[in-house]
Amino acid sequence: MSTSAARTPRRGRPGHARDDVLRAAVTLFNEQGYEATSVSDLARRLGLTKSALYHHVDSKEQILEVALESALGGLEAAMEQALALDTPARRLAGIIRGAVRVLTEQEAEVTLLLRLRGNSPLEVVALERRRRFDHRVTELVREAQAEGLVRADLDAGVATRLVFGMINSLVEWYRPDGPVPPEQLADVVLTAAMDGLRPR
Amino acid sequence: MSTSAARTPRRGRPGHARDDVLRAAVTLFNEQGYEATSVSDLARRLGLTKSALYHHVDSKEQILEVALESALGGLEAAMEQALALDTPARRLAGIIRGAVRVLTEQEAEVTLLLRLRGNSPLEVVALERRRRFDHRVTELVREAQAEGLVRADLDAGVATRLVFGMINSLVEWYRPDGPVPPEQLADVVLTAAMDGLRPR
DNA sequence: GTCTATAAATGGATAGAC
DNA sequence: GTCTATCCATTTATAGAC
Structure with missing residues (x-):
């Protein structure tokens, strides 16, 4: 493409x-x-x-194909960047920040990806790529658990899904002119994910 | 049902x-x-x-209507129960637990609600009801902030959306026979929301 | 590059026999 | 309560003039 x-x-x-x-x-x-x-x-x-x-x-589906390629390409690039970092803590923070950035910079395309139901071979292939991305994130969470950076009493897959539930919801409500300016968004999400809502 | x-x-x-x-x-x-x-x-x-x-x-849309009434009715009932509790901390925990319960017990109907785009008058009305629910949750978060139970440096609306992003994502992945048994789910989500992933 | 016209299939929904 | 047959609007997509 x-x-x-x-x-x-x-x-x-x-x-x-x-x-x-x-x-x-x-x-x-x-x-x-x-x-x-x-x-x-x-x-x-x-x-x-x-x-x-x-x-x-060429077709309605071709439009979808181009958009999905853009969204998945962005997420996969963010993963490569995160994996290049030098500690488990930085890699985990890196993929969370990276995903937030891709979700906001390529909001429309990622939104489309997140709503797929697998109704065609094209959609099924995209969902498989998305699943691979999720698995790699889970590996980063597991790695962080081994270092004591993430609670070990929580299943790594569950933790990943909860945090990405939070991140992915951004496409439903985040607006750059809202209460959180774009340059602070990744920090807000990262803090909410790691430290929760309770004051420390 | x-x-x-x-x-x-x-x-x-x-x-x-x-x-x-x-x-x-x-x-x-x-x-x-x-x-x-x-x-x-x-x-x-x-x-x-x-x-x-x-x-x-009678029609395809009637099926949708019945399902949406069930989902919204469930969420609104959970809100009434939470509001009947006697402290801000209990009310906030109550609506989080209640929403988790409704999402799992009426998973199919709530999933449908969460995916609406407002493509018909019926959908628009349902989305308005959902928005009212969200606003009432935001009020509970604001109330908890006033008591020092939730970080005050986070916009109440943003906090609500982040937590409900996490909760709502349950319909995409939660299975009762997965790593988190149903009776523990509300606690897991509540802890993740309030205390985050980091060990205390 | 845009148009009118149309193809071929499928959409939601109904009539009326059994 | 289920069927066959059908209606009519709309769907994705194409042909061919300008």
């Missing part, structure tokens, strides 16, 4: 470029749900006919 | 009763998504034709 840089530059006015279509599509998919959004809905939102839209993309 | 015992006894063989249809429908809606599930899919799952299915329910 090449990005815009790799594509042939258009001669005339760009008009509705592929990226505009993809961006609008992912936004609309998130507002209404992927299945509940028809190609007609999308064309209407863009002020185009369906036929014109199909000039830019 | 009454079992067959409470229903009017049918004369002939019970066949496919309304409750069976509702249960199967909600399960399938959760597996595939509400919009992605056709009435034909549901009929097939039940081993019926569409026509036979429509003998038991």
Whole structure:
């Protein structure tokens, strides 16, 4: 899946470029749900006919594919960065901060990923990749437990899911202009996850 | 959720009763998504034709309506019970435990509620009811902050959303036969929310 | 690159026989 | 209470003119 840089530059006015279509599509998919959004809905939102839209993309599912690749690629890149850190504590904090960053910077695409139900081979493959990511996070939690950084009386998988339940919920409510500015968000989440709501 | 015992006894063989249809429908809606599930899919799952299915329910949306009423009713009842407790600490712990209980006991119906996008007047009304519930939880968090039970440097709305992100994620992964037995679940979640992952 | 027109399939829902 | 057959709107997607 090449990005815009790799594509042939258009001669005339760009008009509705592929990226505009993809961006609008992912936004609309998130507002209404992927299945509940028809190609007609999308064309209407863009002020185009369906036929014109199909000039830019091959299919509705292709749009989903591009978005999922972006979301999974972002999460996997964050994992690589976290794994490159030099202590278990930094690796765990790194993947939590990294996931928060990807969730906010690629909010629309990740939201789509988080709502998948596995209704097509494409979705099943994406869900498997997501599951691999989750397993790698669980390994980081387990490693932190071995160092005494995380309570050992909590199953590592359960701890991971609870923390990522918190993180993933960000796509449902976080707004950069809300009570938590973007540059503080990772710290707020990390503190809530590690220390909880109770004052120390 | 009454079992067959409470229903009017049918004369002939019970066949496919309304409750069976509702249960199967909600399960399938959760597996595939509400919009992605056709009435034909549901009929097939039940081993019926569409026509036979429509003998038991008026519409696809009616099934959703019944399920949402059950989920919202459960959450609102939990809120009333929590509000009846006698200290801010007990009220906050009460609604967290109560929500965990409702999420597990009415898992399918609550899952449906949590995935709504507001695609119809019915969904919009349900989302408004859900928002009212969230606001009442936020009030309990604010009250706990005033007593010094919850960190005051965290916005009450943000704290509520983070904790409920954790709680709501249960519908995605919690299984009674997993590492956390049902009777311990509320304690595990409450501890994770209040004290975090770090050993004290 | 956008349009009108249309194909082919599937969606939710109903009529009426048994 | 279940069936076959059908209605009509909408779905994804394509053909071909401009």
